[in-house]
Amino acid sequence: GAVVSQHPSRVICKSGTSVKIECRSLDFQATTMFWYRQFPKQSLMLMATSNEGSKATYEQGVEKDKFLINHASLTLSTLTVTSAHPEDSSFYICSARVLLAQETQYFGPGTRLLVL
Amino acid sequence: AQSVTQLGSHVSVSEGALVLLRCNYSSSVPPYLFWYVQYPNQGLQLLLKYTTGATLVKGINGFEAEFKKSETSFHLTKPSAHMSDAAEYFCAVSRGGNNRLAFGKGNQVVVIP
Numbered sequence: 043g044a045v046v047s048q049h050p051s052r053v054i055c056k057s058g059t060s061v062k063i064e065c066r067s068l069d070f071q072a073t074t075m076f077w078y079r080q081f082p083k084q085s086l087m088l089m090a091t092s093n094e095g096s097k098a099t100y101e102q103g104v105e106k107d108k109f110l111i112n113h114a115s116l117t118l119s120t121l122t123v124t125s126a127h128p129e130d131s132s133f134y135i136c137s138a139r140v141l142l143a144q145e146t147q148y149f150g151p152g153t154r155l156l157v158l
Numbered sequence: 159a160q161s162v163t164q165l166g167s168h169v170s171v172s173e174g175a176l177v178l179l180r181c182n183y184s185s186s187v188p189p190y191l192f193w194y195v196q197y198p199n200q201g202l203q204l205l206l207k208y209t210t211g212a213t214l215v216k217g218i219n220g221f222e223a224e225f226k227k228s229e230t231s232f233h234l235t236k237p238s239a240h241m242s243d244a245a246e247y248f249c250a251v252s253r254g255g256n257n258r259l260a261f262g263k264g265n266q267v268v269v270i271p
Contacts, residue, residue, distance in 0.1 A: 046201070048201075076258070076259075083167075083266075084263070084264075085248060085261045085262065085263045085264050086202070086248070086259075086261050088258060088259070091258065133199075135201050135202070137201075137202075137259075139257065145190045145207070145209050145252065145257055146192075146204065146207060147257075147259060148204065149194070149201040149202040149203070149204075150201050151200050151201040152199070152200060152201045154199065
């Protein structure tokens with residue numbers, strides 16, 4: 043149980059285009075999902091907290107207009123990287139919190155974004 | 159605010175030897191503590207967690223960790239390393255209204271045959 047999927051697993055795009063990444067909880071409802079960014083050989087940095095039906099809460103230094111987050115249902119959150127630039131290239135990982143086990147986050151497999 | 163310290167970015171261990179990864183945390187309230195493992199190009203998999211109760215926590219793949227409040231530590235151990243244990247390991251702490259996780263910098267474990 044507690045499986046989280048992400049799509050796509052890998053994406054290459056041209057500079058200036060927008061990319062949407064989906065995060066789904068497959069076998070449970072997630073009132074809260076989190077989006078992280080991970081640079082090579084570094085730890086995960088929390089970008090934003092996404093609550094179903096409300097606006098996301100962004101961490102300091104994360105541009106909310108650049109990284110659009112939508113959490114339209116209890117099983118789906120999306121991250122859209124708008125007008126992507128090469129410096130946005132990174133590994134993006136989402137996690138979901140199980141409704142009845144609020145202290146634990148279950149992570150998706152990640153999405154590798156390369157902006158050319 | 160919570161924070162986590164993991165020393166030694168790379169840890170080499172011989173196959174069959176003890177695996178010991180150290181984690182120290184700071185938290186102004188009783189913490190929830192986690193160890194996650196990450197294989198190349200994959201997300202994080204929960205190894206084990208401490209929330210309340212017994213301070214010695216057993217996880218998957220033969221790993222265990224002990225919460226020591228007096229030492230503000232949550233070190234991860236496995237008695238005998240296996241080649242499949244080669245991965246990146248992250249310690250994390252959370253507490254607070256939204257239970258946001260703060261991660262350590264991670265330990266890259268290399269298992270030597």
